Each structure stands twice: as C-alpha cells, then as structure tokens.
Amino acid sequence: MKKTLLALAAIAASSASFAQSSVTLYGVVDASLESVKGGTAAAGSNTVTRVSSDNLATSRLGFRGTEDLGGGLKGNFVLETGVKSDTGVSGSNGRFFDRAAWLGLSGGFGELRLGRQDSSIGMIAGNTSLLGAQGYDDLRIVNTFASNKYRRLDNAITYVLPTLLPGLSAQVQYSTQADGTTNTIAGSGGGETGGDIGKTWGLNAQYAANGLVAGLGYVNGKANAAGSVKDSAALVYAGYDFAVAKLTGYYNMDKTTDAAEIRRVYGIRVDVPVSQQFAVQASVAKAKNTSADANGAPTVAGDADNATIVALKGVYALSKRTSVYGLFTNVNNGDASSLGVASYANTAGNTARGLAVGVAHKF
Numbered sequence: 001m002k003k004t005l006l007a008l009a010a011i012a013a014s015s016a017s018f019a020q021s022s023v024t025l026y027g028v029v030d031a032s033l034e035s036v037k038g039g040t041a042a043a044g045s046n047t048v049t050r051v052s053s054d055n056l057a058t059s060r061l062g063f064r065g066t067e068d069l070g071g072g073l074k075g076n077f078v079l080e081t082g083v084k085s086d087t088g089v090s091g092s093n094g095r096f097f098d099r100a101a102w103l104g105l106s107g108g109f110g111e112l113r114l115g116r117q118d119s120s121i122g123m124i125a126g127n128t129s130l131l132g133a134q135g136y137d138d139l140r141i142v143n144t145f146a147s148n149k150y151r152r153l154d155n156a157i158t159y160v161l162p163t164l165l166p167g168l169s170a171q172v173q174y175s176t177q178a179d180g181t182t183n184t185i186a187g188s189g190g191g192e193t194g195g196d197i198g199k200t201w202g203l204n205a206q207y208a209a210n211g212l213v214a215g216l217g218y219v220n221g222k223a224n225a226a227g228s229v230k231d232s233a234a235l236v237y238a239g240y241d242f243a244v245a246k247l248t249g250y251y252n253m254d255k256t257t258d259a260a261e262i263r264r265v266y267g268i269r270v271d272v273p274v275s276q277q278f279a280v281q282a283s284v285a286k287a288k289n290t291s292a293d294a295n296g297a298p299t300v301a302g303d304a305d306n307a308t309i310v311a312l313k314g315v316y317a318l319s320k321r322t323s324v325y326g327l328f329t330n331v332n333n334g335d336a337s338s339l340g341v342a343s344y345a346n347t348a349g350n351t352a353r354g355l356a357v358g359v360a361h362k363f
Contacts, residue, residue, distance in 0.1 A: 021067035032358025038346040120202030121217035135342035145233040167209030196227035211241040261289040304336035
C-alpha cells in the first residue's frame, strides 16, 4: 500500500513538473513571384523573373521553450533557423540555427540571455511592424549595419531590464565574439584571428503606449584585431497612430573610424488600415554615402553615391495566420550608387526596381 501511494505521489509530482514547462514549435513560410530589375557591368541593365522567399517576412522554423523554476524565476530558450521556401535550404554561412540560439533566465530582475541573438539595433531593424529588414525594405537595400553586419551577434550577453514604466523596454548588450579558434565577425573583410576583433557592445530603449512609438538603438564594435578600427551605428525612430493612419519616421547612421564618410538613411512611411483585413504602406527614404568597402565603410566622397528609395506595400489577411501581399520598390541611384532590390546585383547609376506578389503563412 505504501509503495502504491509513493508511486502515485511520484507520478503526481512528475505531472506537476511537466505542467510547469513548455516547448513551442513555430515558424513562417513566405513565398512570392517577383520581377527584379538591376544590372551588371557585363550584361548592362537586366530584369529577372523568379520565385523567391522572405520578401514580406523571413521563412523560418523555431523552437521556443520556458520552464517555471519557482519563486518567479523562469528558464527560457530560443532556437531558430531560416528556411528558404524557394529552395528548401536552411541556415546560412554553415550555421543551422542562424537566426537565434540562446538560453536565459528571467524574473523580477529582468532577463539575462546568453548566445546568438538580435543585436540592440538589429531587433529594431528586423521588426517588420516598425521598419523591416527584408529585400524590399530601405535598411536592407542600403545594407546598413542594423540590417546586415550587426543584425545579430554571436556569443552575446544581453540584459533586458525589468519594466520600469508601462510601455517602456530597454536592454544592454555585450559580445565577446571569441569562439576559441577564429575571433571574426561576418562581413569583417580581413579574416583576422584573435585580438579584439568582433567585441561589441550596445543598448536600446523603446516606448509604445497610447498610439505613440519611439525608440533608439546603438552599437559599437571593434572591426579589426587591434581594436583600432571601430564600427558604430545608431538607429532612431518615432511614430504615432492616428487611427486612420500611422506615421513613422526614422534616422540611421553608420560610421567606421577609417572611413571618409558616414552612411546615413532618413526615412518616413505611412501605414493605412483600409479595412480589418487590408492595409497599405507607402514610404520614401534618402540614403547618403551608399558605397561601401568590405567592412561596410563608405568609399566615395560627395553626393554621387546618394540614392532615393520609394516603396509601396499592400497586405491582405485571409486569416489570422495567412496573408497575401504585393510589394513595389524603386531605387533611383546617383552616379556612384549601385543599390539593388532583393539582393539583385546592380551597377552604379542604374535605377533598380522590384515587383513581388506572394503569400505568407505563420504557424
């Protein structure tokens, strides 16, 4: 009898333990048909029509888990990989969980996360409801630090502050970037090892309440082994929802200490909810000093490498999970600017544009 009671107690305790933890499988599948105009030095101006992935949102597969440890303490993790819907390829640059791989603890003190995760500016740029870092979006077309080189950080330590004011969130972050063999960062260009290369710190603060949104992010990273060349980037945005339309403006700055110019992007966009299912967005951005070397540093002085980007987006929700969309972006390049849409190669001075229609499903 005692053994039976003990067994039942053990089962009950085990069931309670399992009830306090959960793992969620989630993802996005995004596919579209697009026509993109660009150009190469050999072929001149050219247009390609193709099936593509990730134009509205990045296709991905992820696992999110949490466990209640008691006393208000929780253990959390996220493992997430990008999956190309047009080819089935997963991950990038030899990584499987290329989008996120971190473990953390949260409680009344806030949250501490360790591993690969969004940078302090990357999490703002990658928020599609704010700015966006997809192939038809301003920041990705200009190839800003927030959308590429510092979009995510390896070996990062992130402290998310507790909520001090309703609607206010903030975090501080540091990355050692050292993996024991090659202490390099994506896009560093030098392939250097050891030293300080890749060591990065950043912070951000964001506010969203009563129709108002505002935020800023900053990152500072060492771009060479000696730490003598440094990258810095700032991203600031503000917007207000007037119910009939939401207006958002932003400013992005990228600077490398050995570069003659600072890359800047100014943008403004308006989102209009035409109905409960259909929303449209129009935006215009001005990019200055768009030419860049392997380190992302602008290389052309003057206004010749400036560009103007105009974009239109329409999204119709078929359900809570599935949407169809249309995108159009036009890039008017200066004589020394070669920006392209959806990562399609372009030559300096050539106008680039892209048109895509697609479907995105969340699960």
